[in-house]
Amino acid sequence: xxxxxxxxxxxxxxxxxxxxxxxxxxxxxxxxxxxxxxxxxxxxxxxxxxxxxxxxxxxxxxxxxxxxxxxxxxxxxxxxxxxxxxxxxxxxxxxxxxxxxxxxxxxxxxxxxxxxxxxxxxxxxxxxxxxxxxxxxxxxxxxxxxxxxxxxxxxxxxxxxxxxxxxxxxxxxxxxxxxxxxxxxxxxxxxxxxxxxxxxxxxxxxxxxxxxxxxxxxxxxxxxxxxxxxxxxxxxxxxxxxxxxxxxxxxxxxxxxxxxxxxxxxxxxxxxxxxxxxxxxxxxxxxxxxxxxxxxxxxx
Amino acid sequence: xxxxxxxxxxxxxxxxxxxxxxxxxxxxxxxxxxxxxxxxxxxxxxxxxxxxxxxxxxxxxxxxxxxxxxxxxxxxxxxxxxxxxxxxxxxxxxxxxxxxxxxxxxxxxxxxxxxxxxxxxxxxxxxxxxxxxxxxxxxxxxxxxxxxxxxxxxxxxxxxxxxxxxxxxxxxxxxxxxxxxxxxxxxxxxxxxxxxxxxxxxxxxxxxxxxxxxxxxxxxxxxxxxxxxxxxxxxxxxxxxxxxxxxxxxxxxxxxxxx
Ligand SMILES: Nc1ncnc2c1ncn2[C@@H]1O[C@H](COP(=O)(O)OP(=O)(O)OP(=O)(O)O)[C@@H](O)[C@H]1O
Ligand SMILES: [Mg+2]
Numbered sequence: 181x182x183x184x185x186x187x188x189x190x191x192x193x194x195x196x197x198x199x200x201x202x203x204x205x206x207x208x209x210x211x212x213x214x215x216x217x218x219x220x221x222x223x224x225x226x227x228x229x230x231x232x233x234x235x236x237x238x239x240x241x242x243x244x245x246x247x248x249x250x251x252x253x254x255x256x257x258x259x260x261x262x263x264x265x266x267x268x269x270x271x272x273x274x275x276x277x278x279x280x281x282x283x284x285x286x287x288x289x290x291x292x293x294x295x296x297x298x299x300x301x302x303x304x305x306x307x308x309x310x311x312x313x314x315x316x317x318x319x320x321x322x323x324x325x326x327x328x329x330x331x332x333x334x335x336x337x338x339x340x341x342x343x344x345x346x347x348x349x350x351x352x353x354x355x356x357x358x359x360x361x362x363x364x365x366x367x368x369x370x371x372x373x374x375x376x377x378x379x380x381x382x383x384x385x386x387x388x389x390x391x392x393x394x395x396x397x398x399x400x401x402x403x404x405x406x407x408x409x410x411x412x413x414x415x416x417x418x419x420x421x422x423x424x425x426x427x428x429x430x431x432x433x434x435x436x437x438x439x440x441x442x443x444x445x446x447x448x449x450x451x452x453x454x455x456x457x458x459x460x461x462x463x464x465x466x467x468x469x470x471x472x473x474x475x476x477x478x479x480x
Numbered sequence: 481x482x483x484x485x486x487x488x489x490x491x492x493x494x495x496x497x498x499x500x501x502x503x504x505x506x507x508x509x510x511x512x513x514x515x516x517x518x519x520x521x522x523x524x525x526x527x528x529x530x531x532x533x534x535x536x537x538x539x540x541x542x543x544x545x546x547x548x549x550x551x552x553x554x555x556x557x558x559x560x561x562x563x564x565x566x567x568x569x570x571x572x573x574x575x576x577x578x579x580x581x582x583x584x585x586x587x588x589x590x591x592x593x594x595x596x597x598x599x600x601x602x603x604x605x606x607x608x609x610x611x612x613x614x615x616x617x618x619x620x621x622x623x624x625x626x627x628x629x630x631x632x633x634x635x636x637x638x639x640x641x642x643x644x645x646x647x648x649x650x651x652x653x654x655x656x657x658x659x660x661x662x663x664x665x666x667x668x669x670x671x672x673x674x675x676x677x678x679x680x681x682x683x684x685x686x687x688x689x690x691x692x693x694x695x696x697x698x699x700x701x702x703x704x705x706x707x708x709x710x711x712x713x714x715x716x717x718x719x720x721x722x723x724x725x726x727x728x729x730x731x732x733x734x735x736x737x738x739x
Contacts (some may be wrong), residue, residue, distance in 0.1 A: 355711055363577035367639070370533060370568040370573075371590040371646060381589070 201354035220369070222456040229449035237455070244417040244428075245275055246437065246447045247421055255410055257454060260334070260427035264409055267338025273343070273395055276349030283350070285379045296354065298434045298447035303347030311408030314340035319412055332414030333435065335423040340408050347400035352397060356390020357383060396469030404462045410423045430458050486511040486650065486680045491546035492528055496539065501527055503709035505546075507699060514672060514681045516718065518688065519731070523710040525684040529652050529710035532682065533569040550650070557575040557619065566645065567594060570585045570643030575659055576635035578627035578642075583610075583619050586627045586638055592645035605645050608698055614671050615642035633664025637671065644675075651675065653683040658692070669694050688734055691721045700730050 230238075233252055242251020283292050283299075318339050323331030360383050368378040384391070414426020415436060426434075434451050441448040487509035492592045494502040500584040510513050511649040517525050529538045531548055535557060547554050555565055567590075578586050587606040591597055597605065606623070610616040615637045619630070626636055636656060643651055653672070657665040672681060672694055685691050693697055714721060714730045725731045 361577070363573060364579060365578045366535065366538075366571075366573065367579065367587070367642075369538070370535060370566055371593065371642065372563045372570040373589075373593050374563065377593060436735055462707055 183438070197431040215467070219459065221464065222452055222459055225452035226449055226456050229446060229453045232446065233450065238450075242419055244433070246450060247440070252448065252450045253258075254454065254457070256417045257433050258427060259419050259421070260413070260417070261431075262401070263334045263421075263423065263427055264413060264429055264455040265399070265402050266334060268341035269395075269399065271338060271342035272345045272349055272398055274401070276346050276398065277353055277391060278393070279346070280350045280353035280357060280394075281379060281384065284354040296351070299347050299350050299458060303351065307405055307408045308382075308411075310340060310344055311411035314343075314408060314412045320422065321376045321387060322424075328424055329404060331428065332412055332426050333424050333458070334413055334420075334427040337409045337413035337427070338423065341405055341430070343401045343456065344399045344405060347396040348401055349394045352394035353391045356374060356394065357385040359390065360386045393469050393472035394473060397464060399464045400462060402471060404458070405459060406435050410435050432455050434458075484511040486513075486551065486564065487682075488547070488549040488552075489531075490548075492531070492548060493532065493545040494524070494536070495528055495545075496527075499542045499632065500604055500709040502701075503711055505701075505712045507590070507712060507715045509682065510697065511680050512676055513695070514676050514677070514683060514695040515697040515699065517684045517699050517701065518691050518733070519701035519710065520688075521686070521730065523703045526654050527652050527702060529682055529684050530571075532650065532652055533571050533605065533702035534567050535624060537542040538564065542734070550697065556654065564596075567646050568648060568653060569647035569650040570641050570646065572643060572656045575654040576632055576639050578630070578635050578638050580622045580626065580628055583627045584631070587645045590642060594646065603687070608639040609645040612636075612644050613637045614674075615641055631664070633660050633667060636660060636664070636668060640675075641670075647681065650680045650682070653681065654687060655684050658673040658686060665690075668669070688722075688736075692718060698722070698731060700727075702729060702733070704729075 181304045201227065209270070221378060229252070231458070238252055238254050240255060241251060243253045244256050245251045283295050287295070312459040314336065318336050319331035321331070322328070322333055322336045362420055364382050364386060367380045369375075373381065409429050410432035413428060413432060415428050416426035417428040420427060434455055438451055441451065485508045489505055489507050489509070492502065492505040493500060495710075517528060521526050529619065531544065532550070532555075536542050536544070546554050546657050548556060550565070550569065553560065558712075563676070579589060581589070584606055591602060591605050607616065607620075610619060611669070615634060618634060627635065630638060640656075653654050656672075657668045660668065669690065672683065675681060676696075683691075683695065695718045697715070698718045699715040700713045700721065701710045702713045714725060714727045716726065720726070721730060722734060725734065
C-alpha cells in the first residue's frame with residue numbers, strides 16, 4: 181500500500197538523521213580521544229624526565245645545555261619564546277586591528293572585496309615557506325637597519341611571526357566588525373557623528389570581543405609556530421633580553437634537537453617535557469579564544 | 481491654526497542610481513506639528529523621511545533634485561554642515577537601536593560628540609532627556625546598566641531620549657512603533673503628542689488609525705504605475721484627509737480599498 185511506502189520512507193529519514201547526528205557525535209568523540217592520546221603520549225614520554233630531573237631545576241634553571249652537561253633549564257627557552265611572541269604581538273595586534281578596521285569600515289567596496297580573499301589565502305601559506313621568505317628578506321633587513329653582524333634575531337622572528345598571525349587577526353576581526361548591526365552605525369551618524377567617530381566609538385567597541393578572539397587565535401598561531409622561528413631566530417638557547425640577539429624558542433628547540441637524541445634517553449624525555457608545557461599553553465590559549473568566539477556568535 | 485513653516489520641500493525628486501523613486505514633491509511642513517507620511521509599502525516613505533537629515537547621502541549613486549529647506553536654508557547646498565543638520569534634525573528608527581552601552585552612555589553619546597560638558601551638566605542633560613522621553617522613572621535607578629536589557633518599548637523611548645539630548649528641533653520617526661506591543665505603542669504615541677509642544681515631528685506610519693490619532697497634517701504618497709516614481713497625492717489637515725479626502729485615490733487608500 182502506498183501510505184505504507186511513505187511510512188517506510190519517513191522511517192528511513194529518521195534513521196538517516198540518527199546516523200548523521202551519530203556521525204557528528206562520533207567525530208567529536210574521536211577528536212577528544214585523539215587529543216587525550218596526544219596528552220597521554222606526551223606525559224608518558226616525559227615521565228622519565230620529570231621523575232629523574234628535579235622539577236625546580238627544570239622550571240627555574242637558567243641553562244639549557246643538554247649535550248654538554250645535561251642541564252635542562254627551561255628559562256632560556258621560555259624567555260626566547262616570550263620575547264619572540266611578545267614582539268610579534270606588539271607588531272601584529274595594532275597592525276591587524278588597523279587593517280581590519282580599514283577593510284571593514286573605511287575601504288571602498290572594491291578594495292575590500294579584493295583584499296579580503298587575498299588575506300585569507302595568505303593564512304594558508306605553510307610556515308616553512310614564510311620562514312624561507314623571512315630568511316631572505318627580513319633577516320638581511322634587520323641586519324642592515326641595526327647594523328648587526330648577524331640578522332638572525334628575536335626581532336626577525338617576531339616580524340615573521342607577526343606576518344603569520346596577521347591574516348587570522350585581520351580576517352576574524354573584520355568578520356566581527358562586519359557583524360556589527362548597521363542600525364548602530366545609522367543611529368550614530370544620525371546623531372551627528374562622522375564616520376570616524378562612529379567607527380571608534382561604536383563599531384570597534386561593539387566588535388571588541390570578536391577582535392579579542394581574533395587576537396587570541398592569532399596568538400595561538402604565534403605560540404605554536406615552529407619552522408619559521410627555527411629558521412630565523414638564530415637558535416641560541418641563552419637568556420638574552422635584547423630583541424637584536426639570537427634566541428631560541430621552545431618549538432625550535434624540539435625541532436632542532438629531536439634528531440640528535442637517543443630514543444628513551446633523558447634528553448629525549450626532556451624534549452617531550454617542554455612539548456607538554458607547550459601543548460598546555462597552546463591548548464589554553466585556543467580554548468579561551470574559542471570561548472570568546474562562541475560568545476560573540478551567541479550575541480549576534 | 482497657521483503655524484510657522486519649518487521645512488519647505490520644492491519640486492523634490494529622488495533617484496537610486498538611474499531609478500527615480502520620488503518625483504515632484506512640494507510641501508511645507510509646519511513647526512510644532514506632527515506630520516504623518518502614509519502610503520503603500522515601497523512607495524518611498526522611508527526614502528523621503530531620510531531626506532531631511534541627509535541619511536540618504538550614505539547610499540552610493542543616490543541623487544536628490546529640487547530643494548529642501550530647513551529654517552530657510554537649502555540643506556542640499558554644498559556648504560551645509562551635515563553634522564549641524566543632524567544635530568537639528570534627529571531620527572528615530574523603525575527598530576530600536578540602542579548602543580550596547582549603558583543607558584547613561586547612550587543618552588550622553590550625542591552631547592559628548594558635540595561639546596565638552598562637565599559631569600554635572602551631562603548628568604543634567606541625561607536626566608532631562610529621559611524625563612522628556614517619559615522614561616526617567618523606569619530607569620533612574622539603573623542608569624549604568626546596559627541599555628540592551630530594557631524592553632523593546634523602553635529601548636525605543638531611550639532612542640527618542642537620545643535624540644532629545646542633542647537639542648534637536650525636528651524629529652524624524654520611521655514607523656517608530658511598528659515593532660512594539662500595543663501598550664508600548666500607546667506610550668510612544670502619548671510621548672510624541674507631548675513632544676509636539678517643543679518639536680516638529682515627521683512620522684512615517686503604516687497604521688492609519690495611528691496617523692489619524694496623533695498627527696495634525698497628513699501626506700499621502702503613492703506610486704500609481706510600476707516603474708514610475710511615487711508622487712505626493714494629497715497633503716492636508718489630518719482631519720480633512722481622514723473624513724473628507726480631496727482625492728479619490730486617498731479615499732481608496734485610507735478605507736483600505738487598495739492593493
Ligand atoms: N538603498 C536602496 N537602493 C536602491 N533602491 C532602494 C534602496 N532603498 C529603497 N529602494 C527602493 O526604493 C523604493 C522606496 O523604498 P522605501 O524603503 O523608501 O519605501 P517605504 O515606503 O519606506 O516602504 P515600507 O513601507 O515597506 O517601509 C522601493 O522600491 C525600494 O525597493
Ligand atoms: Mg520604510
